Structures are given as C-alpha cells and as structure tokens.
Amino acid sequence: MSRSPSLPDRPRLELDQDMSDEERLEALREHFVEITDVHEELSSQLETADERRAELKEEVDRTERENEALKTSSLYIATVEEVADEAQEAVVKQHGNNQEVLTDVSRRMADELQAGDRVAVNDSFSVQTILSGETDARAQAMEVDASPDVVYDDIGGIEEQIREVREAVEEPLVNPAQFDTVGIDPPSGVLLYGPPGTGKTMLAKAVANETDATFIKMAGSELVRKFIGEGSRLVRDLFELAEERSPAIIFIDEIDAIAAKRTESKTSGDAEVQRTMMQLLSEMDGFESRGNVRIIAATNRFDMLDRAILRPGRFDRLIEVPEPDAEGRERIFEIHTKNMNVADDVDFAALAERTEGYSGAEIESMTTEAGMFAIRDERTEVRTSDFEEAIDKLENEDSGTPVPSAGYTAYHY
Numbered sequence: 001m002s003r004s005p006s007l008p009d010r011p012r013l014e015l016d017q018d019m020s021d022e023e024r025l026e027a028l029r030e031h032f033v034e035i036t037d038v039h040e041e042l043s044s045q046l047e048t049a050d051e052r053r054a055e056l057k058e059e060v061d062r063t064e065r066e067n068e069a070l071k072t073s074s075l076y077i078a079t080v081e082e083v084a085d086e087a088q089e090a091v092v093k094q095h096g097n098n099q100e101v102l103t104d105v106s107r108r109m110a111d112e113l114q115a116g117d118r119v120a121v122n123d124s125f126s127v128q129t130i131l132s133g134e135t136d137a138r139a140q141a142m143e144v145d146a147s148p149d150v151v152y153d154d155i156g157g158i159e160e161q162i163r164e165v166r167e168a169v170e171e172p173l174v175n176p177a178q179f180d181t182v183g184i185d186p187p188s189g190v191l192l193y194g195p196p197g198t199g200k201t202m203l204a205k206a207v208a209n210e211t212d213a214t215f216i217k218m219a220g221s222e223l224v225r226k227f228i229g230e231g232s233r234l235v236r237d238l239f240e241l242a243e244e245r246s247p248a249i250i251f252i253d254e255i256d257a258i259a260a261k262r263t264e265s266k267t268s269g270d271a272e273v274q275r276t277m278m279q280l281l282s283e284m285d286g287f288e289s290r291g292n293v294r295i296i297a298a299t300n301r302f303d304m305l306d307r308a309i310l311r312p313g314r315f316d317r318l319i320e321v322p323e324p325d326a327e328g329r330e331r332i333f334e335i336h337t338k339n340m341n342v343a344d345d346v347d348f349a350a351l352a353e354r355t356e357g358y359s360g361a362e363i364e365s366m367t368t369e370a371g372m373f374a375i376r377d378e379r380t381e382v383r384t385s386d387f388e389e390a391i392d393k394l395e396n397e398d399s400g401t402p403v404p405s406a407g408y409t410a411y412h413y
Contacts, residue, residue: 005045008038075120075128083113092121101125150205156335157328157360158199161319165190165203166210168317169294173213173247176292187316189284189295191255193302194321197361200298203321204251207296214245220257223276231258231276239283239293247292255297259309277306284314323359326352332360336367343383351387366390 011034015024081100082091088110093100103125105113113119118131152162172179172186179186192200208215216238223231242248258276284295297315299305310318324332329352337348355363369390374382 005048007045008041011035011038073123075122077131078119078121078125080113080115080117080119080127083110083115090127092119092125092127094121094125103127150202150209152206152210154335155199155202155206155360156331157324158203158321161192161321162203162206164317164319165192165207165296169207169249169296170211172294173211173249173292186294188313189297189315190317190319191310191315192296192298192319192321194300195323195359196300197359198321198323199360200300200321201253202360204253204296204298208249208251211247211249213294214242214248215251216242216245216248217251217253220252220254220259223258223280231272232279235276235279235283242293248294250293250295252295252297254299255309256299256301256304259306260304261306277309281308281314284309323357326356329355329358329363332363333367336364337382340367340371341381343381346382346384346387351391354391362394366394369393 011031013027013031015027019027076094078092078094080090081093083105084090088105088107089102090105090113091100091102103121105127109127109130112130113127120128120131122128152166155162168187168190176186192203194200204217208217218238223234238250242250258273258280260273262274262277295315309315326349330348333348333351337346355366358366366387367390370382370386373386373389374380
C-alpha cells in the first residue's frame with residue numbers, strides 16, 4: 001500500500017524592526033519565492049492525488065460490476081423451436097434435456113427471433129439474448145487464412161492433371177457464366193489418387209493460391225472422433241462454414257481414413273467412422289444445394305474407397321496422378337534446382353533416365369541430399385557426382401540395407 005507524500009514545511013517570514021526598507025523588500029521577495037515553490041509542490045501532489053483517486057474509482061467500479069455479475073444467476077443455452085409473432089411468444093427447448101417451454105418474448109426480440117436460433121434464457125425461461133450460430137472451433141481452425149506459396153509452375157510432370165483440376169475447380173469459381181451459357185453444371189468434386197509423393201497435395205495448394213476462394217483444409221483422420229456424433233457434427237460444421245465463406249474450396253487429404261469400404265464390423269469405433277462417412281455423403285450430395293462450394297480430395301489408397309463416394313454427383317472427376325515419366329522427372333529436377341548453384345555440366349535428362357520410378361517428392365529429397373554432399377565437401381557448387389551419390393544413398397535406404405559410417409560397424413537385426 002502506497003503512503004501519502006509528506007507536506008512541505010510552511011514558509012515563515014520574520015522581519016526585524018531594525019531592518020532597512022531595502023532589506024525588508026529583499027526578505028519579502030525571498031519569502032514570495034519560497035511560497036511559490038511550496039505552491040507548485042502542493043499543486044503537483046494534488047494532481048497526483050486526483051489521478052490516483054480516478055484510478056481507485058475505476059477499480060472500485062470494476063469490482064462492483066464483477067460483484068454484481070457474480071450475484072447474477074447463470075443463463076442457459078436453448079434453441080427456439082417455434083415463434084408466434086402475433087402473441088409474442090416462443091417455444092424454446094433447453095440444451096441437455098427435452099423439456100419444451102412456452103415463454104413470452106419482448107417486442108424488440110420478437111421481430112428478430114426465428115425458429116432455430118440459439119438463445120440464452122434465465123431460470124424462468126425468459127429469453128435474454130440471441131446468440132450467434134454454433135460452429136465447432138475445430139472447423140474454424142481448419143480455414144487457411146494465408147494463401148500457400150505454391151503455383152502451378154512449381155508442379156512438374158502432371159500437366160494434364162493440372163488442366164483437369166483447373167477446369168473442374170478453378171474455372172467454375174473464376175468464370176461461372178460460361179457454364180450457364182453452355183447449360184451445364186460444373187463438376188461438384190474432384191478426387192486425386194495415385195502413389196505417395198506425386199504432387200496431389202501440392203496441386204490443391206496451387207488451386208488455393210490461384211483463386212480468391214476460402215480454402216478449408218483437413219485430413220481425413222481429423223474427422224474421426226471418439227464419441228458418438230462428434231465426427232458427423234464436425235463434418236456438418238465444416239460444410240456450413242464453407243457455405244458462409246463461399247466461394248470456398250474444401251480439401252480433404254487422405255480421405256480413405258473415413259471413406260473406406262463398409263464392413264460388417266460391430267465395434268463402436270468402426271460404427272462411428274461409418275456414421276461420419278454417411279454425414280459426408282449427405283453433405284456432398286444431399287437435398288440442399290452446396291452452392292458455390294467445391295471439393296477436392298486426395299488418397300493413395302484408391303482401392304480402399306467405398307463405391308458410394310465414387311459415384312458421379314459426389315466426385316464427378318476421378319483424376320489419377322501417376323509417377324512422372326522421363327520428361328516429367330526432368331522438369332521436376334529443373335523446378336527443385338532453380339534456386340541451387342548447379343554446375344553447368346549437370347545433365348538433368350540423364351538424371352531423369354536414372355531415376356525411373358521415382359516420385360516428385362523423392363526427387364526433391366534427392367536434390368536436397370545432393371546439396372548436402374556439396375556442403376560436406378565445403379563447396380558452394382553442386383556437381384553431377386553429388387546427384388549420383390544422393391541417388392545411391394536413396395537407393396540404399398529403399399533397399400533396407402544400413403549404410404555404415406566410417407569407423408563404425410554395420411549391425412544387422
């Protein structure tokens with residue numbers, strides 16, 4: 001607790017009768033200066049005291065408000081089932097039980113209240129305020145705010161697939177009038193399938209970068225939840241969020257996690273996964289139109305997908321993204337080495353021939369390894385020998401044979 005500042009001593013004037021007029025005048029001047037200094041000091045202390053008083057008053061007001069809030073009874077969340085405009089009454093159902101109550105509504109709220117609204121009610125079920133729509137925070141977290149830094153030129157070896165994705169996803173968002181002129185509905189969804197590392201996810205990132213649409217990204221495993229109904233609710237909230245932010249693109253990576261073929265399994269986990277898939281099927285092709293929302297999904301286990309999700313109307317385009325051919329691998333080498341200090345004699349065509357069967361991700365890893373070999377030799381230029389050593393290293397890792405370091409024994413288990 002701070003202490004009050006001490007008051008300055010009061011100046012005193014002592015005049016001797018034997019003083020001359022000049023001495024008296026000088027003493028009065030000195031006394032005036034002392035009084036002025038004391039006045040300024042007291043004024044400063046008064047100003048500080050006023051500021052402290054204002055702070056304490058604000059703190060007291062805040063404490064009183066918090067105290068009143070603590071005394072106020074909590075409100076309950078309810079849903080409006082029906083609204084009677086003329087009688088200014090509403091039927092509300094409190095969350096957590098099936099009790100429905102007919103309650104009066106104020107004239108101000110009666111004009112705004114609609115069936116299905118979330119409201120806060122007190123102990124007597126009187127509507128206190130109208131709440132915003134409920135959306136799972138996990139669904140909102142899946143919205144990508146910043147555009148990925150991937151463009152179509154960063155993807156090599158799948159030019160035909162890029163063209164098909166742009167036609168099915170980008171064109172309906174950028175130029176919808178041409179589809180109306182032709183008289184057709186644009187494809188509702190695109191499924192990308194193929195081996196790992198061939199550029200499926202990069203292709204979705206490029207679409208997000210090239211369009212101004214809201215991009216919502218999720219993995220299929222994120223939709224699998226522990227408790228009954230949570231996964232279905234998350235799927236529903238995701239599509240509601242996409243409709244609110246439309247035009248929007250929903251990208252579901254590793255969709256085989258929730259869209260695998262249905263079995264006769266009776267376990268609760270498998271049943272919850274199937275319920276989540278049923279909700280996904282309903283959202284993709286239900287009675288209500290999705291509006292300006294496009295879906296892209298990716299998987300490397302096409303054989304595991306349920307037939308129901310593959311039919312037209314849900315995924316109108318099934319696009320295979322294969323491993324790149326020799327020309328595509330050469331283009332991928334050029335893309336991943338454009339910022340590298342590569343020697344002039346490096347032949348990407350020869351490297352592409354030697355890396356038959358490699359995916360784009362493996363080639364990217366190889367270029368990084370080649371740069372690491374150059375750094376190990378204390379060079380700033382990457383040579384052909386570095387790429388060859390990187391290829392040998394990756395081939396040894398794929399074969400499962402450990403590569404011993406110098407001076408150490410290779411143990412086989």
